[in-house]
Each structure stands twice: as structure tokens, then as C-alpha cells.
Amino acid sequence: MKKNDFMLIAVILAVAGAVWLFHSFSSRQADYLTVSVDGAIVGEYPLSKDLEIPIGKGNICRIEDHKVFMASADCPDQICVHHTAIQADGETIICLPNKVTLTVHHTKQQSEVDTIVS
Amino acid sequence: MDVSQPGKMRSNNRKRVPRPGIGCILSVFLLAGSLFTAGCQRASDSPSLVSRQGFYFDTSITISVASDDAEQILDDCMKLCGEKELIFSRTLENSELYQVNHRTQNTLNVSGELAEVIQTGISFYELSDGMLDITMAPVCDLWDFKSESPVLPPKDKIVEALTHVDGSAVHISGTQLSFDRDDIQIDLGALAKGYIADCLKSFLKDQGVVSAQINLGGNVLLVGSKPDGSAWKVGIQKPFADRGTVEQVLEITDQSVVSSGIYEREFELDGVQYYHILDPHTGYPVQTDLAQATIVSDSSLLGDAYSTTCVLLGHEKAKSLTDAHQDVIKNCILTERVI
Numbered sequence: 077m078k079k080n081d082f083m084l085i086a087v088i089l090a091v092a093g094a095v096w097l098f099h100s101f102s103s104r105q106a107d108y109l110t111v112s113v114d115g116a117i118v119g120e121y122p123l124s125k126d127l128e129i130p131i132g133k134g135n136i137c138r139i140e141d142h143k144v145f146m147a148s149a150d151c152p153d154q155i156c157v158h159h160t161a162i163q164a165d166g167e168t169i170i171c172l173p174n175k176v177t178l179t180v181h182h183t184k185q186q187s188e189v190d191t192i193v194s
Numbered sequence: 195m196d197v198s199q200p201g202k203m204r205s206n207n208r209k210r211v212p213r214p215g216i217g218c219i220l221s222v223f224l225l226a227g228s229l230f231t232a233g234c235q236r237a238s239d240s241p242s243l244v245s246r247q248g249f250y251f252d253t254s255i256t257i258s259v260a261s262d263d264a265e266q267i268l269d270d271c272m273k274l275c276g277e278k279e280l281i282f283s284r285t286l287e288n289s290e291l292y293q294v295n296h297r298t299q300n301t302l303n304v305s306g307e308l309a310e311v312i313q314t315g316i317s318f319y320e321l322s323d324g325m326l327d328i329t330m331a332p333v334c335d336l337w338d339f340k341s342e343s344p345v346l347p348p349k350d351k352i353v354e355a356l357t358h359v360d361g362s363a364v365h366i367s368g369t370q371l372s373f374d375r376d377d378i379q380i381d382l383g384a385l386a387k388g389y390i391a392d393c394l395k396s397f398l399k400d401q402g403v404v405s406a407q408i409n410l411g412g413n414v415l416l417v418g419s420k421p422d423g424s425a426w427k428v429g430i431q432k433p434f435a436d437r438g439t440v441e442q443v444l445e446i447t448d449q450s451v452v453s454s455g456i457y458e459r460e461f462e463l464d465g466v467q468y469y470h471i472l473d474p475h476t477g478y479p480v481q482t483d484l485a486q487a488t489i490v491s492d493s494s495l496l497g498d499a500y501s502t503t504c505v506l507l508g509h510e511k512a513k514s515l516t517d518a519h520q521d522v523i524k525n526c527i528l529t530e531r532v533i
Contacts, residue, residue, distance in 0.1 A: 115248050152342040153459075159437040166245070169438070170254045173340070177247055177254070189429030189443055190420070191256070193451045193488065194412035194458065 106183045109144050111137065114175040123163070123180070135176050137169075144178055146171065164188070242421060243407070244268065250275040251283070251387060253411025259398065260405040260421040267401050271394055278393060281308055282386040284331060284379075295331075295380060300373040309369045311382050311389050311495070318499045319361040321515070325506040326499065327361040327474035331381035336477075339459035339470050346463060352477035359474055388452060388498030391415040395494075412458075415450040415494045433457040433485040433529060442527070449524060450494035454501035455486035456531070471505050482508045483531050489516075490525035504528060 111119040111131055121127055127139045134150035145161040149171050156171035162180050164187035169178040244264035247256045250272075257271050283289040290308055304312070315328035332355040336347035363374035387410045398406050398417050406417035407426060416426045425447045429440035434457045444451060456479070460469035473480040487504035491497040500523060504512035509528055516526040 112247065115246075153340045155437055160439055162438065167438070168247075168256070172249075172254055175249050175254075179245075179247075189427045189440055191407055191409050191414050191426070192412070192429040192431055192438065192440060193409075193414045193453045194431035194437070194455075 106181065107142070107185075108181050109137075109139060110179045110181065112177045112179070115177075123182070131176050132174060134174050135171055137178055144180055145169070146178065149174065149176075166190070243405075246272065248272050248275060250279050251390070251411065253387070255411065256407075256409045257394065258407040259403055261401070261403050263401070267398065267403065270401075271397065274394060274397055275390065278307075278386070278390045281305060282311065282382050282390070284381050284383070291380060291382065294371065297373075300376065302371055303369050304371045306369055307389075307393075309366055309371065311385050312364065312371060312380065313366050314389075314495060314499055315380075315382065315385055316361070316364060316366060318503055322503045322506060324361055324474060325480070326384065326503045327359060328380050328382060328384070329359050329361050329364065329378050330472060330474050331379045332356075332358045333472060333474075333477045334381065334383075334470075337468075337470065337472065339461060339468075341461075344461035344463060344468070346468070356474075356477045359477075361474070384502045385495060385498055387411060387413050388450070388493070388495035391450065391494040413450070413452045413494060413498060414446075416446055416448055419447045430486075430488055430527070431455075431457075433531075441529075444490065444525070446490065449490055449492055450497045451488065451490050452494060452497035452501045453486055453488040454498075454505045455484075455529075456482065456505065457485065471502065473506070480506050482506065484509050484512060484528055485531040486527075486529040487512060488525075488527040488529075489523055491522055492524070493522070496522050500526075 107123045109121045109123060110117050111129065113132055119129065121129060121139060123139055123142045125139065128147065129137050131137060136147045138145060138147040143161040143163045146156040146159060146169055149157050151171055151173035153173065156169050159169045162169055164185045165180060165182035166187050167180050241260045241262050241264065243258040243260050245256060245258040246268040247254065255275065257268060259267050261267055279286065280288065281290045284291055284295065286292060290305060294302065294304060318326040333352060336351055336355055338344060358377045360375065360378060363378045364380065365372045391408050391410050391413055394408050395415050395417055404418045405421045408415040414428055419425055425445035428444045428446050428451045430442045430444065430453060432439045432441035433455050456469035456471055458470060460467060469479050471480050472478065482505055484505050487501045489497040489501045504516065507515060509530055512528055516523050
């Protein structure tokens with residue numbers, strides 16, 4: 077009886093551990109960047125891997141250290157390039173002339189604000 | 195994950211209890227409980243926000259809606275934006291405003307929506323002693339604030355364009371619009387975004403949406419509170435800092451927040467800063483001691499109009515204007531310019 081009890085505890089712990097691992101793994105996978113052009117999503121990339129992403133002809137965005145920024149753009153105003161790097165859920169960088177939008181989706185890191193008035 | 199973690203820890207503690215039978219039973223309960231709560235959370239959560247982004251009115255718009263029907267509602271919102279563009283755009287040749295500006299007679303009937311926004315423009319022309327002028331289009335067209343290598347418009351061209359600016363030559367009575375002169379054109383850039391945000395909000399409310407967020411090129415209008423019941427956190431862009439740099443955070447429920455500022459579209463030439471808020475008397479950027487004016491109000495149309503008017507008037511007059519209209523202006527933040 078005692079031995080079986082331990083066995084059962086071990087099994088339950090193993091299951092709980094597996095569930096926990098699965099959750100933390102899947103949530104880490106869930107932190108990603110979506111790139112859209114003119115409202116249509118053209119790519120999704122995990123934040124976990126540093127990456128340079130060319131978008132269309134004019135824009136290049138970069139993922140570095142779980143943050144996203146527009147590395148270069150051929151638009152005249154360069155507002156997107158001067159945007160601060162984004163990393164929290166729902167934060168966006170928009171290149172208006174090229175209609176490019178970068179949006180971060182993050183399961184844990186909530187943005188300090190829901191939206192920005194400018 | 196949040197629920198299974200404590201379950202695991204507690205089971206660990208239980209191992210030290212000398213009666214493993216109870217530990218085992220407790221573990222079963224904890225595991226069952228954690229699975230149950232995980233299931234419950236998903237079931238009882240109100241619908242989370244679904245966002246859609248689009249490009250209208252020469253700017254980007256983002257609408258986020260909490261609804262089981264979010265995709266359909268967002269489709270309809272984007273359609274609505276397209277329809278409004280066909281009323282208020284000055285550049286689309288098939289828009290109603292384009293027809294007004296390219297009229298053959300000076301008295302014409304317009305849609306109720308166009309009439310309402312023009313009426314607001316005329317009211318603010320009077321309220322601001324002619325500083326907010328919806329007939330500024332010929333001058334605005336000369337200025338290019340988006341160019342990579344900006345240049346000043348030639349002075350004689352500005353002087354010539356100013357002769358076609360006269361806010362007092364536009365009249366509206368009901369839906370009948372009349373002009374005193376043939377050459378007067380209307381531009382509703384300072385007002386239309388606010389009006390359209392209001393339209394989107396009333397559409398969303400008609401659809402039974404109680405939690406939504408509308409951002410039209412930096413104009414923010416909120417429906418209700420966040421899906422979890424807390425107030426929306428609206429960050430105010432810090433003037434002249436990188437985009438996305440927040441100066442202050444407002445907690446807002448069911449209201450509009452609009453900022454205007456001299457940092458939005460600007461360039462520097464020979465040490466002088468030029469920005470897009472132009473003085474209808476000179477045709478050049480207005481002399482103002484305000485870098486930014488933020489208005490919290492119920493109506494986004496009025497918020498849009500008041501925020502621009504404040505920057506045009508400068509700190510002192512803006513203060514008396516907003517003090518005198520506290521019935522409409524729920525909160526007003528005036529940021530002075532650092533020179």
C-alpha cells in the first residue's frame with residue numbers, strides 16, 4: 077500500500093511537471109512578432125531568435141534580445157525608424173508611407189499602456 | 195501554467211508528511227483542482243480583444259473589440275471607414291467634399307454628416323477668432339512636412355494662396371451649404387477623424403459592444419472599460435521624443451483622448467523649426483508657446499477641434515477657452531514648449 081501511494085504521487089508529480097513544462101514551453105513559443113503590409117499579415121516570427129527581416133522593398137526590421145525595431149526604411153519621414161523598440165504585448169511600430177505594421181504578441185509582458193495618443 | 199505550478203510545489207511539501215495516504219489524496223485534489231480552475235478561467239473570461247488595422251484618411255487606424263462576433267464587427271468598422279472617406283476626403287475625386295470643392299454653384303445641399311462637421315468647423319472659426327480655419331487648404335498644400343529634404347514654400351506663393359483663404363465666407367443652414375466666393379475650398383482634416391471615431395463608437399454600441407478601443411491616427415476613443423473591467427491606460431506621446439515614448443498615462447473609461455502638437459509633422463531648416471499647425475493669417479507655422487494640447491471629452495469631434503484650437507491660441511488663451519467649456523472638456527493637459 078505504502079509503495080503504491082508513493083508510485084501514485086510520483087505519477088501525479090510527473091503529470092503535473094509535464095503539464096507545467098508544456099505550458100511554459102508553449103507560452104515561450106507564443107511570444108512573437110507579426111509583420112503586416114496594408115493590413116494583411118505577411119509573416120510571424122518568434123521573439124526568441126535574433127533575426128533581420130526584410131519587408132517588401134523598403135523596410136528592414138530586426139529582432140534583437142526579444143525586442144523589435146525598424147532598422148531601416150526608404151520612407152521620407154523615417155518616423156518608424158525613430159520609433160522606440162517594442163517588446164510588450166500589443167505594441168506596434170507603423171510605417172505609414174509603406175503601410176507596414178509590426179506588432180508584438182507577448183503572453184507575459186503587458187504593455188504599460190493600452191494605446192498611445194499622439 | 196500558473197495553476198499547475200503551486201500544485202506541484204504543495205505536493206512536494208506533502209512528501210514530508212509522514213502519512214502519504216493523505217498526501218496522495220491531497221495531490222489528486224490539487225491536480226483535479228488545478229485542471230478545473232484552468233477550465234473555469236477559460237470559460238468565464240469575457241471575450242478578449244481582437245484587433246484590426248487599416249489605412250484610411252491618410253493615416254493608420256487600429257480598432258480592438260471584445261466580442262464573440264469580433265471579426266464580423268471589425269469587417270463592418272473598416273467598411274464604415276471606407277464609406278466615411280467617400281464623404282470627407284478632399285483628395286478622392288468621388289468624395290462628397292471633392293464635389294463641394296469643385297462646385298459649379300455656390301449654394302448646394304450636402305449630406306447631414308458633412309453639414310454637421312462643417313458646422314463644427316464654422317463654430318470653432320468663431321470661437322478661435324479665425325485661428326481654426328477650414329478653408330486653409332490652398333496654403334497647407336504648399337507645405338510638405340513629409341519630404342526627405344524639406345524646403346520652404348516660396349513666400350509669394352504663400353501670399354497668393356492666402357488670398358483664397360476666408361473662413362467667414364462659408365455658411366451652413368441645416369444641410370444647405372453656401373459660399374460667398376467661388377474660390378473657397380474646404381478641408382476637414384482637423385475635424386473628420388474625430389467625427390469618424392464618434393461614428394465608429396456609436397456603431398459599436400449599436401452592435402452591443404461594451405469594450406472597445408479606437409485609434410485613428412493618434413486620436414483615441416474608448417468604448418466602456420477594458421474586458422477585465424479596469425480603465426483603459428492611454429499613454430500620451432512625449433513631444434519631440436521618439437515615437438512611442440510616453441510622457442504620461444491617463445486612465446480612461448468610455449471617453450475620447452485627442453492630442454495636437456507641433457511635433458507631429460515638422461522639419462528643421464537653418465535652425466528654425468517648422469510644423470504643420472499653420473496660422474491662417476500668415477500662412478506660416480503659428481507662433482505658439484504650446485508644444486501639445488491633450489483633451490479628454492465625450493465627443494472625439496470636439497476633442498479634435500479643441501486640441502488643435504488650443505495649440506493655435508497658445509497657453510493663456512487656451513486656458514481660458516478650456517476653463518469656459520468644462521461641460522465638454524473633462525480634462526485638458528497643456529504642455530508648454532521648451533525653447
